[in-house]
Amino acid sequence: MHALPALTEAKENIKKVSFDWVADKNFASVPKWHPSVDKVITTDHRNWKKQFFSKDSRQSLSNAIKEIDANDYDLVVDMQNNLKSAFVSYLCKHEVVGMDAKSTREFPAHWAYSDQFSISKKMHAVDRQKLLLSKSLDYETNTKVNYGISKSSFKKPSINLPEDYMVIVQNASWKTKQWSIKNWKLLIKLLESKGKTVLIPSGDERELLRAREICSESTNSIALDIMSLNEVAYLIDQANFCICSDTGLAHLSAVVGTPSVTLYGPTKVNLIGTMGKDQAHITGHNNNINEISVSEVINEIPF
Secondary structure, X not given: OOOHHHHHHHHHHOOOOOEEEEEEHHHOHHHHOOOOEEEEEEEOHHHHHHOOOOHHHHHHHHHHHHHHHOOOOOOEEOOOOOHHHHHHHHHOOOOEEEEOOOOOOOOOHHHHOOEEEOOOOOOOHHHHHHHHHHHHHOOOOOOOOOOOOOOOOOOOOOOOOOOOOEEEEXXXXXXXXXXXXXXXXXXXXXXXXXXXXXEEOOOOHHHHHHHHHHHOOOOOEEEOXXXXXXXXXXXXXXXXXXEEOOOHHHHHHHHHOOXXXXXXXXXXXXXXXXXXXXXXXXXXXXXXXXXXOHHHHHHOOXX
16 A cells, blocks of 8 residues: 555656556455556465465466566566565566665565665655655655545445444554554443444454454444455445554555544554554554553544
């Protein structure tokens, strides 16, 4: 999602530019939201990491590389600049542009790049990607952030959505990014007392079980069954407000422009926090997300 504004800016400067985008199959919906993306080449990075030497993983990698190599691109840019993306960059036949040794997210990803640019690590991730693409395509970047998406791929879930509702994104991949179930329950009780309906989406069974526990003492909150990313995008786009843990769906609220507050622990908000209109951030004392009080969150919600 951090790369979307870079594509929008490139299109504003080079009218005929178009992109193919290499993305993990779990997130392949995101590139399709941008009208300048012609094709999405899917990888299976998550399984490669877990089962790299399995036959299926090796075949998946081979298929992705063949699909990249089958195209005569004018330019290939590694926007992610970590070891997983650099591995694909190294294996493909194209010369790849990326960041230099002092700029990459993970060392030694820069070894995979034939052309390298210096991009300050003190910049926000959105601005870093905008600057990298502008340097690669030779135009001047600016401070504007325009995700530039089309919402035509969003899919209305097959449930009866309330007319007015809020969305809670309660889970995150790291435990240090998870606000406690106790805090979520207290927050939902307060929202319920103000007549607010809360919907909680989940990406897998583990998240769903946690969501059900959070909703267990409330009659006005719903732990939704697992949905596709396009369905969750519709849900967040139509919500009045989002309250999020520090995870990918928090950035989705920024992409679609839904007012949100995101809770942070160890993450540096100035480097990778949600970026966009009506995006509030709360960081816990001593970088501990559970030092954020329920009252702090309530104060950020426009009732």
